[in-house]
Amino acid sequence: MTSRLLAQKIVIIGLGLVLLATSGASFYHSRRLKEPVVLGPGVTAVKQLADYFEPLRGTANNCNVYLLEGRERGATMLVLGGSHPEEPAGRLVAWILAENAVVQKGRLIVILSANRSASTVTRLGGAYPPDFSIVTRWGSQTFRMGDRWTNPLDQWPDPEVYFHYPSRQQLAFVDIRNVNRAWPGRPNGTLTEQTAYGFMELIKREQVDLVIDLHEAELQYPVISTIVTHQRGQDMATIVSMTLTDNEGFKIGTEFSPRTLHGLSHREIGDHSPALSLLFEAPEPFLDATRGITTREQLLTGKDEFVVKAGKHGLLFEKIDEKGWPIDVRVGRHASALLQVAETWGEDHPDKLLVITQVPRYKDVIEKGVGSYLRDPAKAAGRVIYE
């Protein structure tokens, strides 16, 4: 090898190592970004998912379980945020609950990172930002961006076809890492299946009455701005939908969970436990395939001229204009829908109420912003834990 050739290789390999180090450092820090949670006045205990299913201990999906016990006995509601972490409204509503909610009657169990592994990676080839920040009165709080699927570092490789357990229904191969295609899970399955199984154990052991799975959807997807419900929750979801549409100033529909579509929370939780299972969808233009540049601003404002153009061509299932779909609107919709479910449940079960206070509704979140309901970890010594 000539000295010129050697010098050439040293320079090129050196540049490669610089690229490896800089990108590697970025991925490393993104995966380990600490998200503070200030335990609110209503949090009475914090457990881990492994307390319900031991094999999850030491894995990326051993998420925190926040318990908010009311002063009086009543119904138990489980709120799942972060089943799909790239749908941030769900996680932010769960954050608001953990940091603000006070339960008067019944019990609230809140999950901020249902698929914690998926919150440590962004979509491969998707050019997603690694994180996003919410402006607060005390500064800003940064959250991991996350993805729809379990991090390939925690579960890999994917099969050619994903056979859902126990139905044996064939689903898209990549959905073997989608926790909302893994319900009810299995104890000896993949990490994603074990995660769903852990939640099923929690639901059974804590005798959960209601499960709410918080999501967002692209505007090109027909299941949007809606409550998807198991057949046992149809009456309640319909009343919630009508009440919200009449009283809160936003439209939300009701969809019935298809009986033969398996793996989703609104189907399997209802089929495999006594709990009623509902799933909320809010509009998130960030997820639309026709979006423009995928930025933090686009994620939070929900503004995108290309999605608007798609709407003008009749390609969308939800309206959008230049005002977009701001994160405050999306979070507010979920917050009001969740509170309305608790109220409607109480009308049907006066002997088993669920009364949640100190949680903002739709108009409150729009007026004050999501950041107003995030607490300053610097002023909460001893009451901060991390997701």
Added chain:
Amino acid sequence: MPVVTLFYYALVAFVSVILAVNLLKSRKWERDVLYVIVLLPFLLRLLRLK
């Protein structure tokens, strides 16, 4: 870690070694650049960074 995942990492390591050998053998700078670019994602996965 499941056995299939161990096989996967062994495969990634094998391909990485082949790419590195080809990188050392190549005599054109364009090919050097190509090998380095192709090698990067394999190393990031081997190091469990991405």
